[in-house]
Amino acid sequence: MENETNTNAVETLLAAIKNRRSRGVARLRPDSVPQALIAQALDAADWAPSHGETEPWRFVVYTGAARIALGEAFAEAYRRDAEADGDFKQSSFDAQRERTHNVPVWISIGMQPATDASGAMKMTVEEEQMAVACAVQNLHLVACAEGLAGMWLSKGVFRDPGVARFVGLTEPHGRLLGFFVLGFPANPAPNGERRPLHEKVRWVD
Numbered sequence: 001m002e003n004e005t006n007t008n009a010v011e012t013l014l015a016a017i018k019n020r021r022s023r024g025v026a027r028l029r030p031d032s033v034p035q036a037l038i039a040q041a042l043d044a045a046d047w048a049p050s051h052g053e054t055e056p057w058r059f060v061v062y063t064g065a066a067r068i069a070l071g072e073a074f075a076e077a078y079r080r081d082a083e084a085d086g087d088f089k090q091s092s093f094d095a096q097r098e099r100t101h102n103v104p105v106w107i108s109i110g111m112q113p114a115t116d117a118s119g120a121m122k123m124t125v126e127e128e129q130m131a132v133a134c135a136v137q138n139l140h141l142v143a144c145a146e147g148l149a150g151m152w153l154s155k156g157v158f159r160d161p162g163v164a165r166f167v168g169l170t171e172p173h174g175r176l177l178g179f180f181v182l183g184f185p186a187n188p189a190p191n192g193e194r195r196p197l198h199e200k201v202r203w204v205d
């Protein structure tokens with residue numbers, strides 16, 4: 001019933017939220033992940049809220065051989081940046097190119113804002129980004145509940161405009177917000193840690 005508190009559902013949900021952990025490349029097994037599990041997590045992502053029902057999240061799922069081209073896109077992004085700064089290293093280029101090989105699933109996290117007839121954004125960049133973050137959290141929660149593990153990577157080549165074009169985001173408004181790596185965990189989940197809640201919440205009567 002709609003207004004009846006379902007204690008079990010709340011406890012299950014809270015446990016799923018508290019047990020969700022971020023686990024990066026080194027903590028994932030290379031074994032492939034059944035497509036149905038990835039699809040279920042993406043379905044959860046799609047049920048995120050968005051102001052104005054813009055649904056700005058865009059995901060591209062790279063598995064199998066598709067990861068080779070993605071690694072090359074990362075390496076080229078590194079080359080552009082490093083050459084501009086004058087500190088290109090072949091070993092770093094190779095590492096960027098090979099980094100996709102050991103994780104079975106790479107999901108690009110894109111934001112493609114809704115626009116009106118004149119091409120102007122219907123909502124603000126902040127609102128559209130917040131909606132994408134909600135979607136990623138849904139994805140992560142369901143992936144962990146399925147026994148998978150993963151992490152949002154949001155720095156450097158993972159946000160590169162050239163990589164954004166590679167994953168199909170369109171200018172002027174499309175943005176790449178990172179990548180979500182996904183796989184089966186290589187080891188037990190680390191303990192989660194949070195500073196005391198009272199440092200972040202103020203109650204006002």
Ligand SMILES: Cc1cc2nc3c(=O)[nH]c(=O)nc-3n(C[C@H](O)[C@H](O)[C@H](O)COP(=O)(O)O)c2cc1C
Pocket residue numbers: 020021022023024151152153154155192193
């Ligand atoms: C928007 C966003 C971006 C993140 N980017 C990175 C990242 O680039 N590298 C990284 O190691 N972790 C990244 N993380 C994961 C955080 O490090 C992680 O959430 C934090 O350590 C708390 O751990 P938990 O997720 O297991 O609770 C990101 C998380 C969020 C929400």
